[in-house]
Amino acid sequence: MLHRFWGLRSPALKPLSGGMSSKTWLVEDGGLRFVAKKVLPTQIAELLAGCEVAAALADDGIITGRPVPTIDGRLTVREHGLALLEHVPGRELRGETDQEQRWMGATLACVHLAGHPGPGGTTATFLPDWLSPQLPGVATHPWLVQAIAVVRAETNPMTLSWSIIHSDPAPEAFVHDEDTGATGLIDWAGARRGPVLYDVASAVMYLGGPREASAFLEAYQGHGPLGPDELDRLDSFRRFRWAVQGAYFAWRPAGNNLVGIEDQLENQNGLDRARRGLEEVTLT
Template structure:
């Protein structure tokens, strides 16, 4: 989609809006929408991700109703949370600044927000980890078979984590620092970009945040705050390194799939997908997986 203006008018009744392209990330296209003193974000994804956009909208709405700042979808005039043809959502804009996670203070804000989401979303034990993310982490996924080391890594991390029964809750699934928006006036940190949210082992989100913060050794402030405020016991947190390997394997499978289909969504280049795959392999090596 090059411009959502027609759909904003037809389905949300927003005419004559100022629509400006934004950096939507690797899986979507986004636009800043300004209309009659209100600000929104329009987000479009591929047809294959329409269900994930809907699921994420439902999670964001539920959490917003519970008091979290999530940038939930604005319903269409006929009451739909998002459109599915095309896959388009109009989201509430969250004012503030994206976090980078370099300082202990920012890592604390990230950890508190993520721990709050997990704790508020009915954390419960199980089911078995073997049921989680089969659509994200399998040797049969597109492109994976082109990389022998990645096939071996997926089999290894599945063997390591599948037997575990851990605490599950609602996951963001991609809590990079830039998804956390801090309002310096109110002191509140929001969490946006919920496409792909689902229930799963809480350690997956923790490992994802640690990955984006540069690894366990660079995420000590995040981990200290999360362990004091989140729903996981110290005994469960000892599996963090295993889930860090799991998360890197997911990253590898993601970029292998993008390379196989020449997916350049998000305005990136082929070399960026190659770098993403290479970085996942390198970080897996640092976590103890010897990629041959």
């Protein structure tokens, strides 16, 4: 497929680890490096949307792992759920040092500013299919159904700043090149327009909470589009984010989804972490 759709002559492929919703390979051909990404049929639309976002942000100077157009100009090969992306050099961040968190905060702020932030609709229109008791697998966990109801009641009336959001800015999605000092943000499948605070809450979730993420939050506040009034609602969106995490790990076993993991125990562990996360943010 790499030869047929992109004209690569003799690509060498190496499987890459990580990723809960796709399979990826490092591709080397003619001295050039790329990343091939293949998703499930149910996620092809998200892959295309993410490639469009990554291409637009790359045009604005943000390092995203820009999609490489096919010979006939497409950003993805929809019939195969496949995209070829520019390889972003550097190391994946872990967010364990203040410096790494500052790179993360500044980079995410640049993404949100480039996405033309402005007033959005109510939060009720955001992720209506994902944060829903009707999502397959959710109804079998009464605590999660209750959590979703509480989170929706709390956040649905909110009118917040919306922009292009990554939707899953985990530390490893940030790649820092020590030679150039540049930090990129990769893995854009799932990107969309939404409340900026959702991305901030996602990063804080992965970093362990506001105290552990203090350097990230300071850097983001110094560069980003959100004022104190919106950032004061961070805990509300931390609850929102943990509820989404719970719904995701309840949905995966319902479809016997084992992409990125070895067995269903890992899905259960993700669900348990989401429940503890909600409890830690004092869900009422």
